[in-house]
Amino acid sequence: MQPILTLSGVTKTYASGHQALKSVDLSINKGEIFALLGPNGAGKTTMIGIVCGLVVPSSGTITFDGHDVARDFREARRRIGLVPQELSTDMFEKVISTVRFSRGLFGRRRDDALVEQVLKDLSLWDKRDAKIMELSGGMKRRVLIAKALAHEPDLLFLDEPTAGVDVELRRDMWKLVHRLREAGTTIILTTHYIEEAEEMADRVGVINRGELLLVEEKTALMKKLGKREMDISLVEPMSVVPPELAEWDLTLADEGHKLRYVFDAQAERTGIPSLLRKVSELGIQFKDLDTSKSSLEDIFVDLVHRPEQAA
Amino acid sequence: MNLPGVWAIYRFEMTRFGRTFWGSIVTPVITTALYFIVFGGAIGSRIQEVDGVPYGAFIVPGLVMLSLLTQSLMNASFGIYMPRFAGTIYEVLSAPVAATELILGYVGAAATKSMLIGAIILGTSAFFVDLKIEHPVMMVAFLILTSVAFSLFGFIVGLWAKGFEQLSLVPSLIVTPLTFLGGAFYSIDMLPAPWRTVSLFNPVVYLVSGFRWSFFGRGDVDVAVSLGATLGFLVICTGIVAWMLKTGYRLKA
Ligand SMILES: Nc1ncnc2c1ncn2[C@@H]1O[C@H](COP(=O)(O)OP(=O)(O)OP(=O)(O)O)[C@@H](O)[C@H]1O
Ligand SMILES: [Mg+2]
Numbered sequence: 001m002q003p004i005l006t007l008s009g010v011t012k013t014y015a016s017g018h019q020a021l022k023s024v025d026l027s028i029n030k031g032e033i034f035a036l037l038g039p040n041g042a043g044k045t046t047m048i049g050i051v052c053g054l055v056v057p058s059s060g061t062i063t064f065d066g067h068d069v070a071r072d073f074r075e076a077r078r079r080i081g082l083v084p085q086e087l088s089t090d091m092f093e094k095v096i097s098t099v100r101f102s103r104g105l106f107g108r109r110r111d112d113a114l115v116e117q118v119l120k121d122l123s124l125w126d127k128r129d130a131k132i133m134e135l136s137g138g139m140k141r142r143v144l145i146a147k148a149l150a151h152e153p154d155l156l157f158l159d160e161p162t163a164g165v166d167v168e169l170r171r172d173m174w175k176l177v178h179r180l181r182e183a184g185t186t187i188i189l190t191t192h193y194i195e196e197a198e199e200m201a202d203r204v205g206v207i208n209r210g211e212l213l214l215v216e217e218k219t220a221l222m223k224k225l226g227k228r229e230m231d232i233s234l235v236e237p238m239s240v241v242p243p244e245l246a247e248w249d250l251t252l253a254d255e256g257h258k259l260r261y262v263f264d265a266q267a268e269r270t271g272i273p274s275l276l277r278k279v280s281e282l283g284i285q286f287k288d289l290d291t292s293k294s295s296l297e298d299i300f301v302d303l304v305h306r307p308e309q310a311a
Numbered sequence: 312m313n314l315p316g317v318w319a320i321y322r323f324e325m326t327r328f329g330r331t332f333w334g335s336i337v338t339p340v341i342t343t344a345l346y347f348i349v350f351g352g353a354i355g356s357r358i359q360e361v362d363g364v365p366y367g368a369f370i371v372p373g374l375v376m377l378s379l380l381t382q383s384l385m386n387a388s389f390g391i392y393m394p395r396f397a398g399t400i401y402e403v404l405s406a407p408v409a410a411t412e413l414i415l416g417y418v419g420a421a422a423t424k425s426m427l428i429g430a431i432i433l434g435t436s437a438f439f440v441d442l443k444i445e446h447p448v449m450m451v452a453f454l455i456l457t458s459v460a461f462s463l464f465g466f467i468v469g470l471w472a473k474g475f476e477q478l479s480l481v482p483s484l485i486v487t488p489l490t491f492l493g494g495a496f497y498s499i500d501m502l503p504a505p506w507r508t509v510s511l512f513n514p515v516v517y518l519v520s521g522f523r524w525s526f527f528g529r530g531d532v533d534v535a536v537s538l539g540a541t542l543g544f545l546v547i548c549t550g551i552v553a554w555m556l557k558t559g560y561r562l563k564a
Contacts, residue, residue: 014564052405055564074313077407088398090323092330104319105406147402 004030004186010060020046022210035201036190043210044190048157052082081153085160087140091133099146106151118146138169158189232259233288248275316408320416328424339378343432347439361498364527367440372523373495379429383458384482387421387465410556421462450525456541463548470555489515499531
């Protein structure tokens with residue numbers, strides 16, 4: 001695979017003295033969807049800001065398709081689009097004029113047909129003459145996406161595209177991302193949610209406290225991280241796990257009120273049906289079943305504490 | 312050169328002015344009319360002539376300058392401060408727009424608007440007094456140079472300001488007093504000796520004087536000195552803006 005974007009040794013220490021990025025090396029392939037996964041304050045927005053020219057890196061170099069983004073900024077920037085995390089819009093502008101503005105700003109000639117298409121793709125065509133301040137939050141986010149697409153970028157950054165967005169729009173967003181990928185656009189998005197990375201990305205990078213902990217193919221990562229827990233709430237609490245259930249490696253939780261089973265959600269056989277069969281054979285009564293994914297926090301704890309596996 | 316980019320910014324700014332067009336026009340026209348009534352009418356009946364020029368006509372260049380300076384400053388400082396404040400500056404920063412193009416767009420638009428207002432005030436004045444312009448080319452040159460220089464100055468203020476207070480501080484605390492004390496409504500020759508010397512440290516004196524020379528062929532200081540001072544101010548502001556944009560001062564973290 002050919003990289004379209006390469007970051008090498010990129011660090012950032014803000015004027016406040018806070019080190020937001022600690023030497024990031026990352027290579028993004030042409031045409032892929034890359035998800036940057038990390039908790040609040042991990043450095044996702046900082047990293048995007050550095051590539052897009054909003055934040056000055058403390059050290060390191062970034063190349064976009066062979067161009068140094070600092071030295072050759074014109075060539076790089078005219079092909080990169082950014083949808084920011086914050087809903088920053090020109091309140092008094094009309095939807096259509098703000099999208100035209102973006103196209104011009106990025107050095108492109110006016111193209112009404114293209115702007116119409118972009119607005120239609122984002123279901124904004126009916127709102128084209130509305131002032132931005134008259135739109136709902138979800139619509140404003142779509143306006144920001146339309147602005148970023150107006151100059152037909154080859155690389156698109158989506159900084160938390162689904163934050164504060166309802167289920168329907170979230171699904172639309174996922175569709176849009178896949179459509180863009182089909183058209184050949186490389187996409188880098190950030191998210192707090194594993195599900196979202198799972199749904200959209202080809203590769204996932206996990207970042208925490210300014211460090212890129214790992215970068216992997218999504219499928220491989222999901223194997224590694226896709227652990228689920230099943231809690232069986234018991235009618236009668238237990239003091240030890242019955243030896244007949246040893247095969248499943250269960251633990252007791254909630255002072256013996258719950259049997260906890262950890263399984264691999266991606267595996268062919270989860271072992272759940274046989275476990276449940278065995279439980280009823282043994283006459284153990286339960287009132288509830290609950291499965292949950294391991295949270296992002298668990299994963300970070302996992303990654304940080306087992307660095308040899310993360311590498 | 313990213314001409315569509317410059318045009319996009321310029322148009323955006325001109326549209327913003329367009330939204331407040333009538334407000335922007337009515338205010339200077341009314342203010343000018345009031346100045347003529349108060350200064351031209353009330354005071355002008357006592358001061359007949361200054362340097363052989365009827366007092367009503369004498370204050371016209373100063374009046375135009377006063378509006379030109381404040382308008383340039385306010386338009387340009389708002390133009391860049393607002394996107395910083397609203398966060399929309401992210402787009403301009405991420406676009407393939409070089410510092411010169413950024414300046415052309417924002418400062419160009421601010422200067423255009425203040426020149427328009429300058430012309431409107433000049434037009435309004437013609438209703439009140441007989442105006443003859445001895446050096447029309449130089450008059451236009453001063454109009455353009457001053458608008459551009461003070462729009463650059465406003466751009467600096469808009470980049471520097473951390474809040475709306477600071478934004479309004481510079482025009483009200485520095486520019487307006489300097490203009491009033493800069494011979495907009497009198498000749499500094501009319502001042503007693505020490506004040507005349509003090510006035511020579513006021514940069515606005517040179518602007519008003521040069522502008523007045525282009526109308527009446529006479530000014531407080533030599534026209535070459537005025538022109539030099541105006542150009543000097545322009546160069547200094549350009550340098551500061553260039554440095555600010557190069558380092559990303561208050562634009563980039
Ligand atoms: N302009 C700034 N000055 C000082 N510190 C900053 C600045 N911007 C961000 N930071 C700090 O840098 C760290 C990384 O911030 P960043 O916005 O990159 O995180 P993030 O991963 O995008 O988080 P979130 O998921 O909350 O958006 C945080 O600790 C933040 O407080
Ligand atoms: Mg962020």
